[in-house]
Amino acid sequence: MGEYYDIIVVGAGPAGLTAALYGLRAGKSVLVLEASGYGGQIVNADKLENYPGIDMISGFDFATNLYNQVKKLGGVVKYREVLKIDEDKTVHTARESFRAAAVIIATGARNRELGLARERELVGRGVSYCATCDGNFFKGRTVAVVGGGNTALEDAVYLSDVAEKVYLIHRRDTFRGEMGYVKELEEKDNVEFILNSTVKALNGDIMLKSIDIDDGKGQISTLPVDGLFVAVGREPVSRCFANVVRLDDAGYIMAGDDVHTGTPGIYVAGDVRVKELRQLVTAVSDGSIAAMTAVREMKPQDN
Numbered sequence: 001m002g003e004y005y006d007i008i009v010v011g012a013g014p015a016g017l018t019a020a021l022y023g024l025r026a027g028k029s030v031l032v033l034e035a036s037g038y039g040g041q042i043v044n045a046d047k048l049e050n051y052p053g054i055d056m057i058s059g060f061d062f063a064t065n066l067y068n069q070v071k072k073l074g075g076v077v078k079y080r081e082v083l084k085i086d087e088d089k090t091v092h093t094a095r096e097s098f099r100a101a102a103v104i105i106a107t108g109a110r111n112r113e114l115g116l117a118r119e120r121e122l123v124g125r126g127v128s129y130c131a132t133c134d135g136n137f138f139k140g141r142t143v144a145v146v147g148g149g150n151t152a153l154e155d156a157v158y159l160s161d162v163a164e165k166v167y168l169i170h171r172r173d174t175f176r177g178e179m180g181y182v183k184e185l186e187e188k189d190n191v192e193f194i195l196n197s198t199v200k201a202l203n204g205d206i207m208l209k210s211i212d213i214d215d216g217k218g219q220i221s222t223l224p225v226d227g228l229f230v231a232v233g234r235e236p237v238s239r240c241f242a243n244v245v246r247l248d249d250a251g252y253i254m255a256g257d258d259v260h261t262g263t264p265g266i267y268v269a270g271d272v273r274v275k276e277l278r279q280l281v282t283a284v285s286d287g288s289i290a291a292m293t294a295v296r297e298m299k300p301q302d303n
């Protein structure tokens with residue numbers, strides 16, 4: 001049958017941990033299931049300067065404070081990947097299953113991969129998805145950033161102050177990100193744009209040594225680089241819940257009234273849901289609303 005909790009939260013990012021915090025403060029038993037480490041994407045933010053009421057804090061410290069709040073109130077956090085949720089709110093992991101009166105899905109979004117051979121194998125060996133986390137390993141070296149959105153542009157700006165040379169590779173000739181960043185990069189001597197081009201292969205035995213680039217006209221050239229920063233957007237972690245929630249074309253969970261999935265007792269919070277603004281402040285807002293809605297809608301027999 002599996003252990004029973006009033007609320008199971010799937011995902012220990014800011015949305016999930018806030019949901020847990022509010023559920024616990026309402027007197028409910030709460031289990032948080034997390035596939036990797038707590039904190040979600042925010043742990044990669046070097047400095048948070050736009051969270052109301054806090055002048056500046058690192059993403060890691062913010063997440064740790066929130067995690068400790070949950071633990072202090074008796075929240076149970078288990079590191080398990082959730083494989084499936086049943087309509088009756090049984091939550092399955094590879095090792096065991098759990099039951100709950102309410103389930104809050106807060107699995108967030110993860111970095112999109114390029115989908116190249118050896119991409120995963122070379123993570124930490126030259127390939128990275130986080131310039132602020134790994135940029136310092138490339139002091140005085142040559143790196144490339146792939147992507148044309150604000151993340152890629154910001155990463156290129158950040159890396160231009162660390163690395164000796166930065167290539168910015170984008171598949172089109174115009175950027176999706178802000179012109180201000182583009183102008184800033186154009187003025188830097190150590191930044192070179194490689195436009196209308198895609199990365200086709202990653203080369204190197206143990207460490208990344210070079211990348212093959214397709215110029216879109218059939219010409220492939222090899223560019224020696226020590227690091228490749230992939231910044232081609234994010235995708236929601238939602239596919240395995242498609243049996244109990246509805247997904248939009250991009251895979252985000254459709255939410256009525258912000259947190260209702262359409263399946264009674266199953267709610268959604270944070271970056272994994274369809275929403276206008278994916279920010280820390282909206283993630284924690286979702287978490288609190290999802291938990292309070294779950295508590296309000298819990299039937300007496302659920303307790």
Ligand code: NAP
Pocket residue numbers: 112113114146147148149150151152154171172175176198231232233234
């Ligand atoms: P994004 O805006 O979706 O941009 C992703 C970029 O990657 C696009 O330029 C896209 O090319 C390219 N791309 C996608 N798949 C690719 C593939 N397989 N191969 C090569 N290129 C690929 O993602 P983001 O930059 O991570 O930003 C996400 C959101 O956060 C955006 O709304 C952004 O404005 C926001 N953000 C804001 C700030 C800020 O305000 N300071 C900072 C970071 C992010 P195409 O353009 O051709 O589609």
